[in-house]
Amino acid sequence: xxxxxxxxxxxxxLGAVFYCFVLARRLARFNDLENxxxxxxxxxxxxxxDLTKTLKRAQATASESxxxxxxxxxxxxxxxxxxxxxxxxxxxxPDPQHPPxxxxxxxxxxxxxxxxx
Numbered sequence: 202x203x204x205x206x207x208x209x210x211x212x213x214x215l216g217a218v219f220y221c222f223v224l225a226r227r228l229a230r231f232n233d234l235e236n237x238x239x240x241x242x243x244x245x246x247x248x249x250x251d252l253t254k255t256l257k258r259a260q261a262t263a264s265e266s267x268x269x270x271x272x273x274x275x276x277x278x279x280x281x282x283x284x285x286x287x288x289x290x291x292x293x294x295p296d297p298q299h300p301p302x303x304x305x306x307x308x309x310x311x312x313x314x315x316x317x318x
Contacts, residue, residue, distance in 0.1 A: 232239040 231237045234240050234243060
């Protein structure tokens with residue numbers, strides 16, 4: 202009976218060794234930097250760094266664009282005010298399509314009186 206128990210114990214130990222060997226190989230493939238998850242993590246880490254740099258550049262460009270747009274908007278508002286003044290002053294000018302009629306000299310009006318009193 203002891204021999205059978207020792208045999209089963211050795212068989213269990215060999216099974217555990219085989220199982221650990223298989224797990225070790227799977228873990229090595231899992232952490233492989235070229236094909237496994239380790240490689241994917243390394244690639245994703247590089248992409249995160251690139252995206253961070255790109256985001257910082259985009260934020261800087263957006264800030265510059267915002268400042269430029271603000272300056273242009275202020276200039277446009279000033280020009281709009283000047284145009285409003287020019288348009289308002291144009292109402293005082295005569296219409297070029299319908300020039301004003303030249304003023305005629307007032308001619309005396311003659312009335313004839315008949316001889317009746």
